[in-house]
Amino acid sequence: MKPTLLDCTLRDGGNQNDWQFTATDVHTIVSTLDAxxxxxxxxxxxxxxxxxSSATAGPSxxxxxxxxxxLPAVSHAELAVMVVPTVCPVxxxxxxPDSPVSLVRIAAYPWNIDGVPEYVRxxxxxxxxxxxxxxxxxxxxxxxxxxxxxxxxxxxxDVFYIADSFGALTPDDVRRRIxxxxxxxxxxxxxxxxxxxxxxxxxxxxxxxxxxxxxDASLCAMARGAGNLATEQAAAFLTAWPKYDTHADLPxxxxxxxxxxxxxxxxxxxxxxxxxxxGINDHxxxxxxxxxxxxxxxGLDPWEVGRRIGAARPRKVLDETVEDVCRELAGQTxxxxxxxx
Amino acid sequence: MKPTLLDCTLRDGGNQNDWQFTATDVHTIVSTLDAxxxxxxxxxxxxxxxxxSSATAGPSxxxxxxxxxxLPAVSHAELAVMVVPTVCPVxxxxxxPDSPVSLVRIAAYPWNIDGVPEYVRxxxxxxxxxxxxxxxxxxxxxxxxxxxxxxxxxxxxDVFYIADSFGALTPDDVRRRIxxxxxxxxxxxxxxxxxxxxxxxxxxxxxxxxxxxxxDASLCAMARGAGNLATEQAAAFLTAWPKYDTHADLPxxxxxxxxxxxxxxxxxxxxxxxxxxxGINDHxxxxxxxxxxxxxxxGLDPWEVGRRIGAARPRKVLDETVEDVCRELAGQTxxxxxxxx
Numbered sequence: 001m002k003p004t005l006l007d008c009t010l011r012d013g014g015n016q017n018d019w020q021f022t023a024t025d026v027h028t029i030v031s032t033l034d035a036x037x038x039x040x041x042x043x044x045x046x047x048x049x050x051x052x053s054s055a056t057a058g059p060s061x062x063x064x065x066x067x068x069x070x071l072p073a074v075s076h077a078e079l080a081v082m083v084v085p086t087v088c089p090v091x092x093x094x095x096x097p098d099s100p101v102s103l104v105r106i107a108a109y110p111w112n113i114d115g116v117p118e119y120v121r122x123x124x125x126x127x128x129x130x131x132x133x134x135x136x137x138x139x140x141x142x143x144x145x146x147x148x149x150x151x152x153x154x155x156x157x158d159v160f161y162i163a164d165s166f167g168a169l170t171p172d173d174v175r176r177r178i179x180x181x182x183x184x185x186x187x188x189x190x191x192x193x194x195x196x197x198x199x200x201x202x203x204x205x206x207x208x209x210x211x212x213x214x215x216d217a218s219l220c221a222m223a224r225g226a227g228n229l230a231t232e233q234a235a236a237f238l239t240a241w242p243k244y245d246t247h248a249d250l251p252x253x254x255x256x257x258x259x260x261x262x263x264x265x266x267x268x269x270x271x272x273x274x275x276x277x278x279g280i281n282d283h284x285x286x287x288x289x290x291x292x293x294x295x296x297x298x299g300l301d302p303w304e305v306g307r308r309i310g311a312a313r314p315r316k317v318l319d320e321t322v323e324d325v326c327r328e329l330a331g332q333t334x335x336x337x338x339x340x341x
Numbered sequence: 342m343k344p345t346l347l348d349c350t351l352r353d354g355g356n357q358n359d360w361q362f363t364a365t366d367v368h369t370i371v372s373t374l375d376a377x378x379x380x381x382x383x384x385x386x387x388x389x390x391x392x393x394s395s396a397t398a399g400p401s402x403x404x405x406x407x408x409x410x411x412l413p414a415v416s417h418a419e420l421a422v423m424v425v426p427t428v429c430p431v432x433x434x435x436x437x438p439d440s441p442v443s444l445v446r447i448a449a450y451p452w453n454i455d456g457v458p459e460y461v462r463x464x465x466x467x468x469x470x471x472x473x474x475x476x477x478x479x480x481x482x483x484x485x486x487x488x489x490x491x492x493x494x495x496x497x498x499d500v501f502y503i504a505d506s507f508g509a510l511t512p513d514d515v516r517r518r519i520x521x522x523x524x525x526x527x528x529x530x531x532x533x534x535x536x537x538x539x540x541x542x543x544x545x546x547x548x549x550x551x552x553x554x555x556x557d558a559s560l561c562a563m564a565r566g567a568g569n570l571a572t573e574q575a576a577a578f579l580t581a582w583p584k585y586d587t588h589a590d591l592p593x594x595x596x597x598x599x600x601x602x603x604x605x606x607x608x609x610x611x612x613x614x615x616x617x618x619x620g621i622n623d624h625x626x627x628x629x630x631x632x633x634x635x636x637x638x639x640g641l642d643p644w645e646v647g648r649r650i651g652a653a654r655p656r657k658v659l660d661e662t663v664e665d666v667c668r669e670l671a672g673q674t675x676x677x678x679x680x681x682x
Contacts (some may be wrong), residue, residue, distance in 0.1 A: 037636065199546075237538045237540055
């Protein structure tokens with residue numbers, strides 16, 4: 001089996017550096033990965049990532065026509081962009097057929113999946129390939145995932161991804177979700193894994209075992225928080241593993257990764273306490289800092305506060321969301337202490 | 342299932358810092374992991390690691406009676422030391438019953454497994470628990486592994502580990518080896534995984550699926566090269582995964598890992614080109630630097646030189662071993678070029 005390896009360094013990796021890749025970075029990453037025969041290179045978001053920093057974000061957060069026109073020519077790889085329907089109007093994709101991009105990935109949360117079919121049809125009408133990425137998949141039960149699948153099944157996208165945005169899934173969770181989707185969707189499946197529990201590779205492997213044929217990865221695991229499956233590690237294990245096959249030239253993929261390690265990443269990606277806390281508590285890593293600061297102000301355990309936040313499966317976590325949880329928890333603690341006294 | 346989690350930071354991690362842990366490091370690591378209820382804490386090698394730097398190595402490379410006597414008292418964890426029969430005489434273990442150590446792990450390569458039974462019996466005679474760690478397991482075929490198992494089967498050690506010293510195994514390789522051992526050994530099985538292909542966690546998970554009940558790990562993955570499965574990541578995924586259970590208190594394990602990240606490791610563990618090359622080529626990481634230097638001198642591709650070294654499965658790689666491979670490879674290249682001309 002020859003999985004399709006998709007590198008998303010310039011897109012998801014941009015969460016680490018506010019998409020401030022230089023023109024040299026973009027040129028080196030795209031041309032080295034193309035020479036290495038990585039199947040798909042995702043060059044950024046079209047029209048913004050939807051995260052707060054979008055206004056200050058660098059070129060690969062927007063993928064303007066000028067940015068796309070300046071990309072180096074590719075010989076092997078397909079180029080992709082990601083579109084988030086809640087921030088990018090459907091008509092803002094109209095110029096993409098004039099660009100070197102041939103695949104558009106539509107990213108949505110379970111709670112706004114209904115907006116996706118219109119985008120899938122629009123991309124198809126432009127003559128481009130289209131993928132759908134379901135973010136925050138750990139927030140859906142199997143029943144809810146089946147409902148999501150029903151929304152996109154009729155559109156038959158070229159690939160349907162589950163994204164473990166919070167790095168909260170175990171390999172068993174992945175297996176159950178992929179098996180369910182394989183029964184309900186006529187399309188190839190993909191997995192975008194995050195490493196908060198150190199399971200990015202184990203989850204990718206479980207996905208492959210269960211029927212996934214597309215793997216997301218980023219050089220040096222570059223992405224928010226604990227990062228993704230590392231492209232060079234994915235290329236390495238696909239090369240080492242007899243039952244898999246890969247187009248990728250491992251030494252050249254490693255060359256691209258060395259460039260990112262030395263020229264792009266301010267420090268290596270790590271799985272530290274904060275990343276683990278977000279993964280185990282099942283919430284977005286970018287809420288973790290807020291949870292720690294507000295918990296400290298209340299003298300509360302940030303692990304317990306985070307656990308309650310994740311269990312509530314909030315769509316957004318604002319300061320007041322955390323304040324509310326802290327006040328509730330403090331009240332219960334006082335009450336318990338009172339009872340003991 | 343409640344796997345036994347063994348932290349080997351002070352032993353295998355010492356390969357990163359020549360075992361130069363300060364008394365404070367040792368005290369903090371042991372007492373924090375004990376409070377976190379990690380099952381076993383390996384506090385070092387008794388009598389040397391067998392690697393070149395042993396003469397200059399710090400306290401946990403030797404585990405003198407004084408070092409062991411100075412360890413903090415533990416309430417939950419068992420303490421272990423590792424013994425390498427080729428560097429530590431069997432009688433050098435005689436004082437261990439007077440120490441807080443209750444488990445001795447005997448480490449051997451497939452080619453010196455015959456020396457192990459004497460050590461197992463000696464440890465048993467001292468009234469201590471005993472484990473056997475088979476290093477370089479990727480150098481054994483399944484048939485050879487069966488022969489190794491036959492040598493130790495009669496001794497019935499308390500645990501038998503496979504150590505993927507070169508980080509070269511895939512999850513399928515682990516599964517096949519564990520299934521074979523489970524059929525042939527009446528003892529609990531363990532896995533010591535290295536992360537050269539980014540598969541330390543995936544291999545540990547495959548091991549657990551196939552019947553492993555002991556997991557080696559080290560804080561922040563601290564060990565030579567790409568390092569081990571990280572203890573805090575192991576504790577995290579065992580906590581997150583309903584079918585497993587763990588004694589470990591995750592926030593406290595993370596506290597121990599933060600200490601190592603901030604006070605012990607000069608930089609985070611990474612899986613860079615050199616680590617991947619050693620893993621994919623199936624040889625010890627500490628030969629990689631030599632392979633790169635000598636290949637460069639000959640103007641040869643270090644990936645190809647490394648591949649030939651690993652394929653030869655050498656017990657030691659000296660400068661002249663690499664020189665020989667380079668001369669052979671250069672000869673073939675010249676010959677091929679000559680034929681083309």
